[in-house]
Amino acid sequence: MHIATIGAWILATGLVSAKTCYNATVPVPVSARNGVFDNLSTPKNNMEATMFSIAATRQGGNFTEDALTGYATVSGHYNISAQYCMPNSSASSNSSQPVLQILTHGIGFDKTYWDLPYNNFNYSYVDYALSRGYHTLSYDRLGLGNSSHGDPKSEIQAFLEVEVLAQITRSLRNASLSGIRTRPSKIVHVGHSFGSYLTFALSATYPDLSDGLVLTGFSTNSSFTPQFVAGSNFQQARLDPSIRSRPGLNYSLGYLVTSNMGNVEYTLFDPPHYDPKILAFAEKIKQPVTVGELxxxxxxxxxxxxxxxxxxxxxxxxxxxxGGNCTATGGASESIPAAAKEAFPDAKTFSAYIQPNTGHGLNMHYNATGGYKQIADFLGNQGLSKNMKRLR
Incomplete structure (x- = not known):
């Protein structure tokens, strides 16, 4: 399905990283079979947001199953805020057929997670990927940031977001994204946290859309989800001082956000292996999650x-x-993320890497670029680097 841009791409040249980036609003027509949760009322205040978290984390229960009453098709034309970046060396040439990385952020962030404007962009994953010859496309997930918002219970759900990612991928692979004339030789999907789960679901639903997967902040062990929800201390985003201080972010009730900087630290960071000022920065730029996503x-x-x-x-x-220790497996596997190999029975190559001295927000720790090197080296070793023929 064709995807065109609204208006022109806006050129943004990075002065510190020798990159050229284009910002755009991309209209995406999508349809998905979403869950209907009529047994649950959308939380209308902070007290009800806490009640939602209590019910979602109660031992022995199945909150989603209790709330679910059926399924319904949700369709719409949504605007997705995206940024396409390339090294300056390739900005004037559209014939190089680069390897393109599509970057999907997780809960608590928008697309700036991949290109953090902090400390002269020293934590930028985009800058590192471009230095290795890749092009990147990052975007605000549906419902968040500058992308279209929607009903936080019935509309903004994981199922619809997977379809958005699929449509964006098809458009880029077919070189039908207006303003981007380069047809990539290969596409790698890179996710973080919830974005990794969406990326995983994309590969399960449409396995031919990707040439390689990088899933960060990911494991197939769901035992720690209640710990994450409780530790987030979710409150209404529209009532949060950090959200309210940013013009244009008009989130309805049912968009939930971590309560304060202490909750951000608990869920994303590994003390003391980060700059304390970046924790305050993370609180300043935080984004919500919808009840439908949860x-x-x-x-x-x-x-x-x-x-x-x-x-x-x-x-x-x-x-x-x-749960705060990726090697505490009781001997079941080398690491908790390594157990995800069972979810990829047909993978050409499967590798699990544990980044030392790092919490869930990998891109915000002192050794972030060490993790970026691991990703680039893995992709290069698999033939997923620029100017090489597509694997499939």
Whole structure:
């Protein structure tokens, strides 16, 4: 399905990183079979937001199943805020057929997670990828940031977001995204946290859309999800001082955000292995999650027949993926993320990497670029680097 841009791409040249980036609003027509949760009322205040978290984390229960009353097709034309970046060396040439990385952010962030405007962009994953010859496309997930918002219970769910990612991928692969004339030789999907689960679901639903997967802040062990939800202390985003201080972010009730900087630290960071000022920065730029996303993440596919290379990566002390210790497996596997290999029975190559001295927000720790090197080296070793023929 064709995807065109609204207006022109806006040129943004990075002065510190020798890159050229184009910002755009991309209209995406999508349809998905979403869950209907008529047994649950959308939280209308902070007290009800806390009640939602209590019910979602109660031992022995199945909150999603209790709330679910059926399924319904949700369709719409949504505007997605995206940024396409390339090295300056290739900005004037559209014939190089680069390897393109599509970057999907997780809960608590928008697309700036991949290109953090902090400390002269020293933590930028985009800058590192471009230095290795890649092009990147990052975007605000549906419902968040500058992308279209929607009903936080019935509309903004994981199922619809997977379809958005699929449509964007098809458009880029077919060189039908207006303003981007370069046809990529290969496409690698890179995700973080919830974005990794969406990426995993994409590979399970449409395995031919990707040439390689990098899933960061990811494991197939859901034991720690209640810990993440409780530790977030979710409150209404529209009532949060950090959200309210940013013009244009008009979130309705049912968009939930971590309560304060202490909750951000608990869920994303590994003390003391980060700049204390970046914690305050994370609080300043934080983004919400919808009740629909929290209700549907467990409904995504549990196995993928994707046959390309897969890298799963987590911080050694990733609370959300590993309960704070990714090597505490009781001997069941080398690490908690390594157990994800069973979910990829047909993968050409599967590798799990544990980044030392790092929490769930990998891109915000002192050794972030060490993790970036692991990703680039893995992709290069799998033939997923620029100017090489597509694997499939």
């Amino acid at each position: 209700l549907t993440i467990a409904g995504l596919p549990q196995e993928s027949k994707f046959s390309g290379p897969v890298l799963v990566m987590a911080g050694s002390n990733d609370m959300a993926s590993c």
